[in-house]
Amino acid sequence: MNQIPNFLLERVRLTPNRIAIATDGEEITFKDLHNRVINLAYKFHHLGIKDGSHVSVLMNNSIEFIEVVYALHYIGATSILLNIRLSDDEIVYQLENSDSEFLIVAKSNTVKIPENIKLLNINEIENSKSKEFPIKSNFDGDKIATMMYTSGTTGFPKAVLQTYFNHWSSAIASVLNLGLDHKDVWLVCLPMFHVGGLSTVYKSAIYGMKIVLTNKADAHTIKDCVKKHNVTILSVVTKVLNDILTIVEGTNELNNVRAALLGGGPAPLPLLQKARALNVPVYQTYGMTETCSQIATLSPEYMLSKIGSAGKALFGCTLEIRDDQRTCLPKEVGEIVVKGPNVSKGYYKLTKLTDSSEYLYTGDLGYVDEDGFLFVVDRRSDLIISGGENIYPAEIESVLLSHPDIIEAGVTGKEDPNWGKVPVGFVVSKSSNPPSQEELIEFCRDKIAGYKIPKEIFYVDNLPRNATNKLVRRELLKLL
Amino acid sequence: MNQIPNFLLERVRLTPNRIAIATDGEEITFKDLHNRVINLAYKFHHLGIKDGSHVSVLMNNSIEFIEVVYALHYIGATSILLNIRLSDDEIVYQLENSDSEFLIVAKSNTVKIPENIKLLNINEIENSKSKEFPIKSNFDGDKIATMMYTSGTTGFPKAVLQTYFNHWSSAIASVLNLGLDHKDVWLVCLPMFHVGGLSTVYKSAIYGMKIVLTNKADAHTIKDCVKKHNVTILSVVTKVLNDILTIVEGTNELNNVRAALLGGGPAPLPLLQKARALNVPVYQTYGMTETCSQIATLSPEYMLSKIGSAGKALFGCTLEIRDDQRTCLPKEVGEIVVKGPNVSKGYYKLTKLTDSSEYLYTGDLGYVDEDGFLFVVDRRSDLIISGGENIYPAEIESVLLSHPDIIEAGVTGKEDPNWGKVPVGFVVSKSSNPPSQEELIEFCRDKIAGYKIPKEIFYVDNLPRNATNKLVRRELLKLL
Structure with missing residues (x-):
């Protein structure tokens, strides 16, 4: 078996008093981090999270986020790390697709999640009971530590499996x-x-x-x-x-x-x-x-x-x-x-x-x-990289195509002084009275994260296609 | 399979022109080292060294020594690294015990080695032919890269297996x-x-x-x-x-x-x-x-x-x-x-x-x-550590005991301003006319490396022993 040292436990053994994390308001040593992780892991375990559980996490950068990730590692659960900028529809898709049993959040959330998924707000479990379990000194290298969603050529989000190794x-x-x-x-x-x-x-x-x-x-x-x-x-x-x-x-x-x-x-x-x-x-x-x-x-x-x-x-x-x-x-x-x-x-x-x-x-x-x-x-x-986020044109195109009046859609990135690139859309409509640009943007609103919504949408007669009729996205901007 | 990158090949890919080794008279880059290693490995291969061969090496620190070690790694042979201070008897023991098929040396050697072992002097194979083989980009982590002899409690040298991993x-x-x-x-x-x-x-x-x-x-x-x-x-x-x-x-x-x-x-x-x-x-x-x-x-x-x-x-x-x-x-x-x-x-x-x-x-x-x-x-x-070398008392005791007049022997380390410690012996003789200290030291000469030979040997009536009659070596110096 491919054994990897339990990163945090091993570090605590070696240099417990070094500072692990600093934020604007707080500094924490490796030992204190470990103690908080243990505390949280025992609570999570009492709340039903087990070795092998799939647990989604929807949090901002914070010491608490790191505690959650390590607590899940200590238990042996797989963490699915969700992008906080996702739309509600996207969150639900990723929760269901990843077979998540739990969703951990840090603030009261308005997301309506499926009934079979337990919502845990880490700020509301302080008084929860604990259930101890033995902390392993090693991680199984081949085990899935984390999963992160990414969209490929299909525009269909897939969870990348990341092992401890x-x-x-x-x-x-x-x-x-x-x-x-x-x-x-x-x-x-x-x-x-x-x-x-x-x-x-x-x-x-x-x-x-x-x-x-x-x-x-x-x-x-x-x-x-x-x-x-x-x-x-x-x-x-x-x-x-x-x-x-x-x-x-x-x-x-x-x-x-x-x-x-x-x-x-x-x-x-x-x-x-x-x-x-x-x-x-x-x-x-x-x-x-x-x-x-x-x-x-x-x-x-x-x-x-x-x-x-x-x-x-x-x-x-x-x-x-x-x-x-x-x-x-x-x-x-x-x-x-x-x-x-x-x-x-x-x-x-x-x-x-x-x-x-x-x-x-x-x-x-x-x-x-x-x-x-x-x-x-x-x-x-x-791929459009906008402010460090990856945007896959195919994903946005499929949203645009789900509008009853739109029959063809192409999305590409346009230079932007603030974000590097921003997505812009090109659509072909079959309707004599197509929706306005604003209506189309509004149509995207609940379906995809804000940063993925095209900043501009243009109506055109035809999209550029190659010999096999495949959309040539890099030709789109020439239509302007 | 546990794959480890071929250390040197990987380094040459990344930073070929960095200096790898400096000696008093020479500096060599990783790329040049690799080229020399390849050259040597092809010659070794022509001379009969194969994947899995056991090859002893008896050399001083030098760039050539490093070339030899890597050439054997490239071929997939196991290197047995011999201490240059060993006596002839010790060398022959280790060559035979390790099933060595080859002994590589850098200078003309007077060691009489068993006939079935091929002696290769790396300064005399310059004109040897070459036989190419494919260089693997990975080492098998579980494979034995090197063996080094050490003596344990028994005083009997054993080869420690060291894998690439x-x-x-x-x-x-x-x-x-x-x-x-x-x-x-x-x-x-x-x-x-x-x-x-x-x-x-x-x-x-x-x-x-x-x-x-x-x-x-x-x-x-x-x-x-x-x-x-x-x-x-x-x-x-x-x-x-x-x-x-x-x-x-x-x-x-x-x-x-x-x-x-x-x-x-x-x-x-x-x-x-x-x-x-x-x-x-x-x-x-x-x-x-x-x-x-x-x-x-x-x-x-x-x-x-x-x-x-x-x-x-x-x-x-x-x-x-x-x-x-x-x-x-x-x-x-x-x-x-x-x-x-x-x-x-x-x-x-x-x-x-x-x-x-x-x-x-x-x-x-x-x-x-x-x-x-x-x-x-x-x-x-x-264990006696003398000038950085490990000396195992039991090994020296068994040499002393092989003298026909000696019936008991104990060896321990004595403080020495130059070497940290040096070995000293205590012996019991059955003879009314036992050998002199000088004769006993001479007796050890061909059998063990010079640094292992006791600097002084004392005759005593009894050796300190515990309840189970085991020699208590740390009591020996009290006999003085």
């Missing part, structure tokens, strides 16, 4: 790339219901490292956090990093930062030059929910010589470019396929994710240069 | 404790045929870290290496660290050193105070061949508050004190038992090393305090 391997591969200093403090401003945030929570325990949690990802909040907590590492998206670099220009406020991990698309040259001038090493990364955080990273020694590259696959991981089954030549664009101990084995209740030799076909397009550096050309299925 | 896990547990900086340079002055030296060679590839090799471990050589190569981490024994601290007193020559790993017994307070004054963080460690390097380490934050402690078991490892099967209370002395992914599964051709729950009984005595810190009270079977 996946999360452990991700943390190990990262430390061999990024190094580790006993003074390290990692700022988590990415949501913990995304793997970029959650993986840092695990790193905290595995590395014995303080993390700083915030729910706000604006440049001023981050700058203040960096200063207040002596942050040395931060994970950010391009826009936010650019904003921070702008407001600290001419100061030494980022002197302590030894790594800025940049996800969600290639960084533009001016940003990298600005970072270089301020002596902030930028690590461009490539990863996804299915790889449990980064799988490729560009070392800062190549920050300017390999501009636009996401680097090489981490130690122990493999990355190839394939065209169908054939491995592409250097500089030849093909599908990015990856393999590694951090790669998910599949989607819940769906077919295996990887091929017979354990390769994951990401659906993303890219190439490697002669030196083996990855360049991502296009994210899978015309 | 053991070595990998050791490097990972260490990085989570010690951290990793891209400027790290680790000085290896311990012999590579011991696990303390070899483990650092693997760390070099896994971490992408430069190591500095030397065969001399005197304070002046080490001090010069530290300066010349900007060494940041060094593994040393107490005496050597003390010597170095003495010669650099009042200078800033060790300013760059961020960790001095200290093995082989607890460090005395004055040494630790001297280190503190010079701002050299000392990590006291506990480990053995069977744990593939350290299994417990004291963090420098506890350097002075837990004087004499070897710290806590590394992340993912477990350490307990037992008296028979019972777990001892804090401060109660018992046998140290350990468990972890770095712990060897057994000795070659002998019974399993660990118990049914994978615990290794080390034979060493110790206790843990209320905070869980280990204190080693006595090394197993009255």
Whole structure:
């Protein structure tokens, strides 16, 4: 059996009094965190959560969120981490699809959840009774620790299975790339219901490292956090990093930062030059929910010589470019396929994710240069990354198509100064009196999260299609 | 199957141009090392070494030694690393006991080896033909990478089996404790045929870290290496660290050193105070061949508050004190038992090393305090550590007992200003005209390595024995 140390318990044994998490108002040691987790786990157990239970969690970044996740790990339950920005319909779909028996929330919730699912508000279970159980010193590596929903080419959300071994391997591969200093403090401003945030929570325990949690990802909040907590590492998206670099220009406020991990698309040259001038090493990364955080990273020694590259696959991981089954030549664009101990084995209740030799076909397009550096050309299925959230056009198109007057729909991303990209829709109507743009947007409202709703919707006569009549989304903007 | 990345191949993919190894006269990148390894491996293969071959290696620390070890790994052969200070008899015993088909040496050797074993001098195979084979990108984690001989309570040398997974896990547990900086340079002055030296060679590839090799471990050589190569981490024994601290007193020559790993017994307070004054963080460690390097380490934050402690078991490892099967209370002395992914599964051709729950009984005595810190009270079977080498009294006693005039023998360690301890013997003779001390020492000469030969041998009437007539070695010195 593939045994992985119980991250938090092991850390408490080693350095109980180090600070584990800091928020705006609170700091907590590993030992105190563990004690709170035990307390909560016993209550959860009394309330019916067992080894193997499926438990959805709908919470904002907070110490309580981390307590909930570890309490479920201690029990042996699988956590399904839901995006707090989902619409009610989406939440219900994910609760049912994941066979959740419980939904844990932190504030009174208006979501009408199916009757067979128990709602637990962690602020209302303080007086609950407890039921003890033996805490295991190891996690079974092959067990599903967490599930996170993602939409693929079909526009149909699927739960990515993430094992303890996946999360452990991700943390190990990262430390061999990024190094580790006993003074390290990692700022988590990415949501913990995304793997970029959650993986840092695990790193905290595995590395014995303080993390700083915030729910706000604006440049001023981050700058203040960096200063207040002596942050040395931060994970950010391009826009936010650019904003921070702008407001600290001419100061030494980022002197302590030894790594800025940049996800969600290639960084533009001016940003990298600005970072270089301020002596902030930028690590461009490539990863996804299915790889449990980064799988490729560009070392800062190549920050300017390999501009636009996401680097090489981490130690122990493999990355190839394939065209169908054939491995592409250097500089030849093909599908990015990856393999590694951090790669998910599949989607819940769906077919295996990887091929017979354990390769994951990401659906993303890219190439490697002669030196083996990855360049991502296009994210899978015309993925739109908006403010760090992934938006899958097919998912929004299927909502638009569910309107009785709409017969064709295409969605793509449009540049936006605040969000990087925002979704815009193109529709064909069969009606002589089609709904207005406002009516269509309103129609989407309850069905999908706010950030997924097209900011603009245009009526057109035809959508661009290729020879096999497949929608060519990258041609959509030319219709304007 | 438990797959481990091929350490060196993976490192070459990531950072081919970083310096891997520096010696007094040479520096070599990971890429160049790999190329040399391939070249050598093809020759070895042509000369008959195959996947699964048992190959003994008798070499001094050198780049060539590292090439040989990796070439054997690339082929899939098991390396048996022999101590260069062994006597001819000991070498022949280990060659035969390990079923070695080959012996690799670097200089013309006068050892008369059994006829069925092929002798390869790596300086004489330059013109050998090559036979190519496919280099695997992974090692099978459960496969035996290396074997090293150690003597236990029986005085009978046994080969410790070390898998790729053991070595990998050791490097990972260490990085989570010690951290990793891209400027790290680790000085290896311990012999590579011991696990303390070899483990650092693997760390070099896994971490992408430069190591500095030397065969001399005197304070002046080490001090010069530290300066010349900007060494940041060094593994040393107490005496050597003390010597170095003495010669650099009042200078800033060790300013760059961020960790001095200290093995082989607890460090005395004055040494630790001297280190503190010079701002050299000392990590006291506990480990053995069977744990593939350290299994417990004291963090420098506890350097002075837990004087004499070897710290806590590394992340993912477990350490307990037992008296028979019972777990001892804090401060109660018992046998140290350990468990972890770095712990060897057994000795070659002998019974399993660990118990049914994978615990290794080390034979060493110790206790843990209320905070869980280990204190080693006595090394197993009255182990004598002399200049960093392990000497097992029972092994020397059996040599003395093989003399026709000697009917009882006891060996123990005596304090020595240069070596820490040196072995001294106590014998009982049945003869009215027993051999002189010099004759007895001469008698040992060909049978055991020079460092194991007792520096003094005393005739006594009786040896101290306990109620069950077992020799009580720690009482021997009282006979003087």
